[in-house]
Amino acid sequence: MTIGKFIIYILLSVALLPSPACTKKDAGWQPTDSIGKINKWVYDSMAMYYYWSADMPPHPDYSLPTEQFFKQLLSPNDRFSWISNRTTIGATKTAAETYGFYYSFTIHPFDQQKLIGVITSVIPGSNANNRGLKRGMLFSAVNDRPITVDNKKATKEALQAAAATLQLAAFNTDRSALVDSARIGVQSAIVPQKSVYATHVFENNGKKTGYLAYYLCAEKDDAVMLQSIQKLQQQGVTEFILDLRYNPGGSVASATKLAALLTSNFNAGNKFITYRGNKHGGTVVQTFQQAISFSSNAAGKSMSDLQAWNLNLSRVYILTSAETASAAELLTHNLEPYTNVVRIGEITLGKDEASFPIEDQRNPRQVAWVIMPIVYKIADANGKGDYATGLTPHHAVVETSKLPLAPIGKPGDLPVDKAFMLIYGTTAVSVTVL
Structure with missing residues (x-):
């Protein structure tokens, strides 16, 4: 796993698992259209490796777009499996993966109805680091929207986008108030690794x-x-x-x-x-x-x-x-x-839980998608x-x-x-x- 993606998974060797075998629940049926063929490959791969494979629907709708098809196979207990078309679809990124900083929300010291963001760690060489963000800095708004308990989830989602603007804040001289200071924009970029x-x-x-x-x-x-x-x-x-x-x-x-x-x-x-x-x-x-x-x-x-x-x-x-x-x-x-x-x-x-990537190993490759399913409990x-x-x-x-x-x-x-x-x-x- 690289810090550039901060994907939360444990990479295991495929050698730990048996070779793929026929595990089709719809025995004998083969799709003829392209989306059906892709989805059938997804289903068969999941049936072989997915930890919750026994709970997968036996007769899924193979006509669905592949990302939607994949989601209907997932267990309600699954928070981490994902699928990627190698371009626009993949794992959800955090602010650390995207910009290079970790943060936490805490109650605003002077307004119980609001939250304040606290930057807890900044990755050296990241976009956040290059923009001047440091551990201990506070921010009161994201994209000019003050942070509240009600919009906490939406704020987290905003900090997963390709770009975001933080309204920094700081205590005044006698620490009697928190006042806004600079507005800092951060952008998605490769985040370097450091252990x-x-x-x-x-x-x-x-x-x-x-x-x-x-x-x-x-x-x-x-x-x-x-x-x-x-x-x-x-x-x-x-x-x-x-x-x-x-x-x-x-x-x-x-x-x-x-x-x-x-x-x-x-x-x-x-x-x-x-x-x-x-x-x-x-x-x-x-x-x-x-x-x-x-x-x-x-x-x-x-x-x-x-x-x-x-x-x-x-x-x-x-x-x-x-x-x-x-x-x-x-x-x-x-x-x-x-x-x-x-x-x-x-x-x-x-x-x-542990995962590893599953790709079409046929030559030439017939399915471009990559699956990262939960395979083991630890x-x-x-x-x-x-x-x-x-x-x-x-x-x-x-x-x-x-x-x-x-x-x-x-x-x-x-x-x-x-x-x-x-x-x-x-x-x-x-x-x-x-």
């Missing part, structure tokens, strides 16, 4: 805590992630804060590499992931080594290589938000059988999963409850402060930036 945002060491009374802001499970950055862990190990950290607040997921292999570095029970043969599919996919269990073997990056691809960098932690503090999803949730959830995980922050997105080594409603924090902290926002990963950043209190009993720590 490691910060590596710090916090210290109080000789006790050292490592901190890693890891905001994408991207295989291309595995070496950078491993170097960060190695630096923290060399500093002699005995506690660890893993910040996944703005991590939308990505590579399972990368997430597994990081999990292996944090566990107190390091063993290549330990089970890490359980995938549950439909009657064709069955159940697939992967060990740590099996999961990382799918990586395209040689860095840390062997558990024997990772062992030297293992931090051997008895507990890990993981910071989460509603943006924490997919492989980041898997890392958080599946690490629990091997070390004590303390979650701090907000409920995660709740994508306990569980841990013990078969425990079912977190579609999100992972609930052990310590609930809403970082936007105190404005202005502090820099990410520094004292004053509320979820980080909570971790400090749990580790040290105080927020008075020294900070070393690595």
